[in-house]
Amino acid sequence: MYELISGLAPYHDVSHDESLAIKICLGLRPRFNIEVPQLIVHLIKRCLDENPLKRPTADEIANILCSWYVEFNSQMELKQKIKESKEINNKILGDSSISSTSSPLSYKTHSRAIYTSRLINFNNLPESKNSDDYYNLYDDIISKEYSSN
Template sequence: MYEIVSGLPPYYDLSHDNDLAIKICQGLRPCFSGIEVPQLIVQLIKKCLDANPLYRPEAHEIFKILQDWCSSDQSEIGKQIKEAEEINNTLPAISLSYETHSKAVYTSRLLNLNNLPEPKNSDDYFKQNDNITSIEFSESLRFDLPQLNTN
């Protein structure tokens, strides 16, 4: 969901290694910066990224939420999407061009990730309103869409 909204794969600029796995266990989450994202979508993404799998919605629950959202343009999500589009339309037009970290791997592979810490959400995870990341990790993952290279 994050990739669909942002246009970027998560952690594209980081090495996909043991250090990233540890940071994710410690609360690192991708963030949106430079674009407006409807809060209902942000809240759903946060639920899907919860450190506790018991708090993550199941596929049929996500399907039901999306189905409900699509049923009416007069819904809250419709209003939020319209507001976000109005804000995003005032931003400079960009085409995404980015370089993936040489050690960012988006194919299935077996990783030996022993001794990872117990997964947790960062202390400020649910306090964030306009993005998804923890303040603690925000500097290592922040990107500003208008400042990405354009072609």
């Protein structure tokens, strides 16, 4: 979900190593480089909860998205929030009339960012948790603790 909205693979700019695994266990989550409507941020945060039992199922996500679609067609407030997000993103990313051959969301992937299945054997990882301020942040999905990383 994060990748579809942001156009970025999670943690594309850092090495996928034991250090990243530890930070994720301690509450690190991907950061948006664009404006995202708040209700979508809340859904993403649920999807990234450290406790798998608190994450929504695929059926729940489908139902949520369907309800948003129905609301979108009947609710001006939701339409306005999406319009505002698009306007902000156009300012962040530049002119939206850029040709499809040069994406405004193009990025370089870290040479040690690996997105294929592989066996990872990290010993002594800390117990997984959400960051202490994870649910208190409403404008982003990342902890302030990790905002400089």
